[in-house]
Amino acid sequence: MAECKDKKCPVHGDTKVRGITLQGTIVSDKMTNSVVIERKHLVKNSKYERFERRKSHITAHKPPCIDVKVGDKVEIGETRKLSKTKSFVVLRKVGDKK
Numbered sequence: 001m002a003e004c005k006d007k008k009c010p011v012h013g014d015t016k017v018r019g020i021t022l023q024g025t026i027v028s029d030k031m032t033n034s035v036v037i038e039r040k041h042l043v044k045n046s047k048y049e050r051f052e053r054r055k056s057h058i059t060a061h062k063p064p065c066i067d068v069k070v071g072d073k074v075e076i077g078e079t080r081k082l083s084k085t086k087s088f089v090v091l092r093k094v095g096d097k098k
């Protein structure tokens, strides 16, 4: 595994993960050390008794020691606010295709 000197890394740095953890799919990794994660969820529409599909985008910090790319499913954990848009950090890859 690559050496990691990232202070915002939950494993090697001093960033503590607390609060909620979520799972989502990476839709963009164009930023340095950041990824955009999409979460799909269902919202009940009571008038028509159906579920609406909704999605939300969350920007998360990606430490250099975690190797993920667009399309990967990842688990993210809530941290203190890391930058203007980031308050989550990528913890690990989930659901690796077998």
Ligand SMILES: [Zn+2]
Pocket (backbone or CB within 6 Å): 004, 005, 006, 009, 010, 011, 012, 013, 063, 064, 065, 066
């Ligand atoms: Zn690290």
